[in-house]
Amino acid sequence: MKIGIIGTGVVAQTLGAKLVELGHDVVLGTRDPKKLDEKKNMAVSLNEWLDQVKNKAKVATFKEAAQHGELLINATHGQISVEALKMAEADKVGPKVLIDTANELDFSKGFPLALASEDRSVAGKIQAAFPNLKVVKCFNTLAAPIMVNPKMVHNGDHTIFLSGNDAEAKGKVTEVLKSFGWTDILDLGDISAARGQEMYMGMWVRLYGSLKNGMINIKIQR
Secondary structure (H helix, E strand, O other): OEEEEEOOOHHHHHHHHHHHHOOOEEEEEEOOOOOOOOOEOOEOOHHHHHHHOOOOOEEEEHHHHHHHOOEEEEOOOHHHHHHHHHHOOHHHOOOOEEEEOOOOEEOOOOOOOEEOOOOOOHHHHHHHHOOOOEEEEEOOOOOHHHHHOHHHOHHHOOEEEEEEOOHHHHHHHHHHHHHHOOOEEEEOOOHHHHHHHHHHHHHHHHHHHHHOOOOOOOOOOO
16 A cells, blocks of 8 residues: 655654555655754654665655555654644645644643643544544554554554544545554544543553553553
8 A cells, every 4th residue: 555654753754664664655754855864853864764664765845755655654753743734734635644744842842741722633633634534543652663663562452542433434445554564453433532542641651650661551451
């Protein structure tokens, strides 16, 4: 499958590398594809990443990544996600599925991080700004390594969440999750549930601060 990832940080690089490993045709979208040697936030430079994936992926502009992908992934910071997708001209790519991984966190006062907004979600803003897209919220409650390797925690016996308005789109994302090794996938409902997923980050950062370990997740017992 052709997959376009908007963003080039640790989440984008981690998801992109796993998708390449699984045989997908991946393009990472960045503001300036000429700046391949700059260190990314919590990640390696794009040249180093391309070496890691043995040049089986490409780096291009936001717009080129959005045009390339049958499936899109927003892996930008939540504060700039709508802006980045506007740069990608996501309103012109048709009814593609977009996985939104972003959280809108306030870094201005240091740790513990605060939620930047109490009354909206990044995924909800994206869906409102780009009604053509089939937005599915997923991956935002986890550290990047666990996203693609759930067995890192309790042999994979823990829960990942998704939400969105389109059942077929959520089915497509579920297949991606299963290919990563996820077995406990909980559908929370329509895109309004994304606010709950993002609010959970307030708890996640407190757990991280207490345990001094980000390789954590929760299991929903039912």
